Amino acid sequence: MAGTDSSRELVYAPSPAIILCEPQLGENIGAAARAMANFGLWDMRLVAPRDGWPNPSAMSTAARANHVIERVKVFDRLEDAIADLSLVYATTARSRDLAKPVLGPDEASNRLATHIEGGAKAGLLFGRERWGLNNDEVALSDAIVTLPVEAAFASLNIAQAVLVLAYEWRRASGRGALQFPAQMDPPASKEELVGMFEHLEEALDRSGFFKTAAKRPTVVANLRTMLSRGDFTSQEVRTLRGVFASLDRRHERPNPTRQKPEKK
Structure with missing residues (x-):
């Protein structure tokens, strides 16, 4: 698939699905969609959004990430949202009693890139604004991704977390080259x-x-x-x-x- 955004062509390359579990605010959905678009992700999945879908606040906050918003898929259950994926990482900053591997964003993105390059599908799971993911939801994942945040202030806005992981994914996937390199004068002879x-x-x-x-x-x-x-x-x-x-x-x-x- 291909589309256009302003004068540049969009490329819908294979990339992780972004799954938001029971998101509450449309503004956060829109901001997450914008973060996805910034780094070439386009598959957003919503599990039981509180205010239903479509959501006018999400559309206005997405800031021209229409190609993401228009492709949003809505599910009643998390199990259905991840049914076609063979690798799912749950993002959370809280410690749990579950025996799950814990990965940093760089290692998780490298593993995602390898998985997707092999032709398989993968996704990143994000929890609710107020209290994240519960143990049953984390149990459906293959590993936990935790960002190296300050322990005393570990909670991130959903869109912020999506932005960080989307950036790491783009870097790991080999599509992180600068689009507008600085124009330098030639070095002196x-x-x-x-x-x-x-x-x-x-x-x-x-x-x-x-x-x-x-x-x-x-x-x-x-x-x-x-x-x-x-x-x-x-x-x-x-x-x-x-x-x-x-x-x-x-x-x-x-x-x-x-x-x-x-x-x-």
Whole structure:
């Protein structure tokens, strides 16, 4: 399947289903849909949403993630929502007595990526806003995913949790390359760097910076070593040479701080 969003084409690549269990607020559903869209997820499943479906608040909060909202599937039972999945991870910050593996978001996403790349289906399960998932719901999962949050403030908004896991999924799936890499100027050539060094050294000679001729080679070597660590671009070298030239001509300009002689 393919669709369009503004001027860019959407690609519905295989990805985990996002299952929200008994979500209460439409705004949270919409914000979760937006987070999914940001990172290329599109299969949202709702289990017994409190305010029913469709939900106008969810649609307005989704902020143009219409392709996610339009594909939402609603189920009465969690068992039905995950029936076609062969791997399900439950997200929770609470400790439990269940004998379930506990994974971090990076490891969970790597496992999800491997599972889905093999042609199987998987999903991430999220609980209610107020109290998350109960033990029976967690028992249906294959493992627990816990985010490394501050223990004293471990509760995340559903949309926030979806955003973090969606980001980790995109990174693990190999689709995490930056879409808009910074446009960098080309790095300065050695010829440009040497010209900058010599320009600075000549200016320092004229200013009397080198007090003794014997120490000049050592000071020059130290200056070149320091400047070589700068990883300069061509534009930065030109800028620095402009600075050197301006400082070198300073004596030619009137000193604004020098007081003018008083007229008698």
